[in-house]
């Protein structure tokens with residue numbers, strides 16, 4: 001009889017997936033098609049918080065552009081990989097919905113492929129607003145994923161708890177929290193959007 005696929009929390013799921021996660025880098029990049037980094041031009045010297053940083057796909061790119069990057073993730077196993085890639089990145093195990101930082105600490109907050117794992121991103125967005133300095137920017141991506149994919153781990157395939165978010169809803173929440181939306185990019189494949197990227201300013 002085929003085994004039932006386990007549905008795991010982000011912490012448990014990504015701890016299991018960490019060793020094989022980087023094999024998927026091309027797949028993840030294909031959702032962004034190079035559109036994310038140019039939105040963060042001029043980050044050299046800036047204090048950046050990358051939330052849901054994973055194994056550092058985005059954190060490392062930002063650190064290589066001389067930003068002072070703090071990478072936060074709920075999965076310690078994912079974060080362990082970052083240190084080997086760039087020792088200057090500060091890693092913090094923590095929850096996006098309760099960020100362990102003082103008010104107005106960062107000039108930039110980024111979150112790539114994170115909110116797909118939050119049932120309602122409102123608390124996270126509110127936390128981002130709190131830790132951003134006045135005039136700071138928040139760049140968030142929202143993948144168009146209605147069914148969670150199977151994730152490969154050394155112990156077999158799993159599903160990590162995921163949620164679909166309508167693009168209009170993302171903007172509505174950000175605006176309700178007093179963010180100003182400055183840019184919205186839809187990465188498309190054929191006629192279908194695959195990723196919404198929003199740049200919002202405090």
Ligand SMILES: C[S@@+](CC[C@H](N)C(=O)[O-])C[C@H]1O[C@@H](n2cnc3c(N)ncnc32)[C@H](O)[C@@H]1O
Nearest residue numbers: 010014052053054057073074075095096112113
């Ligand atoms: C799809 S991965 C994206 C990783 C990285 N940002 C990238 O673009 O490759 C999602 C990451 O979000 C983390 N995550 C999920 N829920 C979280 C939460 N509530 N707080 C912090 N990190 C979380 C997971 O552990 C995982 O590393």
